[in-house]
Amino acid sequence: MKKPFKRPLKQQVQNHLDQVQMDTSQFTALEKLMANNEQKEKKDSRSSWVPLAAAGMFFFAVITAFMALQFSKDNLLTMPQQIAEEVVSNHLKLKPLEVKTGSIDAVRGYFNKLDFMPVESSLQALGNLQLIGGRYCSLQGITAAQLRMKQGKNLQTLYETEYVPAVFGDLPSLEKGEAPLVIYAKGIKVKVWVEKGLLFALTDSPAVTGRKENDG
Template identity: 30%
Template sequence: MTYSKNQDPLKSQLTKHYDAKSLSVTQVNALNELQEKVTKKQSAPRSQAHRTGMALAAMLMLAVSVWTLWGDRHDYGAISAEIAYNHNSQMQMEILSDSFADIDTYLNRLDFSVVMPSQLPVEKWVLLGGRYCSIDGKIAAQLHVKDLDTDRVYTFYQAKLPRGVEAHVDDMVMDVDGVSVSLWEENGLLMGLAK
């Protein structure tokens, strides 16, 4: 490429003009500070890979929290199904007695005391007997109780609250395999009545 003769004087004038210009000390210091800030940001651990790692760690923590909160909660349907299964099995009682104290003494392998529930008042219900059973893979008490109003016999269960089951379980009723199962919490125990 060739240049015209007119461009040579322009080039030399521009060179003279910019050679005569210089930055003040303040301007040079300001530029140096900007360069240092940019260099620090680039070398800081906030690189794209670091931000991605932090985001993944946060998502993992959130997933673990959600799993802990909801995954650890117990399935009341599974507990009700186990109670319904035990009820339908109609196993014989190991001890026949109308005394909670007698049954508690006999069922001495339980790591809790069998208690008289407030939802089954003695004026309307009578205890017939008890035996061991399993709820949620843990040893529990299976009791036969009789409703004095209807003269019908029902199966009543007491167990320690399974891991993940909240205290203060509100009364709930589920129908499983033709069995109506009522669940509630009382005295730190899970109570279940199968009809």
């Protein structure tokens, strides 16, 4: 009887396991199984980021639209109109007065942190108004004095600030014989003019019965 040929165990184990092979159909089945999952993963990952991306794009679009709207709104308004809008907006709030006085000198004494001196205007319309006080404010980002005027029970707001042409643009000057610009904002008439190197903006709101003055 022929004696079996012996080899080292390690080699025999390797040989034995080398003979163990899957057939083509088994390979194909396993590859198909993995490929299907690969496609599913891609689909899943797509479906997971698509809603996020859509939400992000929607958010971006909303923000962009909002900013564009604000930008276009500001740009569509002329500078006098923007001044009038800001003046009326603050006029309607009637924020508490920081100084209560009927004297322009006392007002000047209070507004000592301004880069300009509040002055009386020569505009005739102001002749009927009585000064009752004021507060620090700003107009288009420039520090201003917000003065409150009274005519009977009717309150008006007068803004005075340094006239900066680069900011406020070309405005009518009383000294040149030009009439104030008349602009309506939120239903309230606003006169805007330049006088003595200052920009003036005066509301001319209709009389309001029963409106309580919030003067702090």
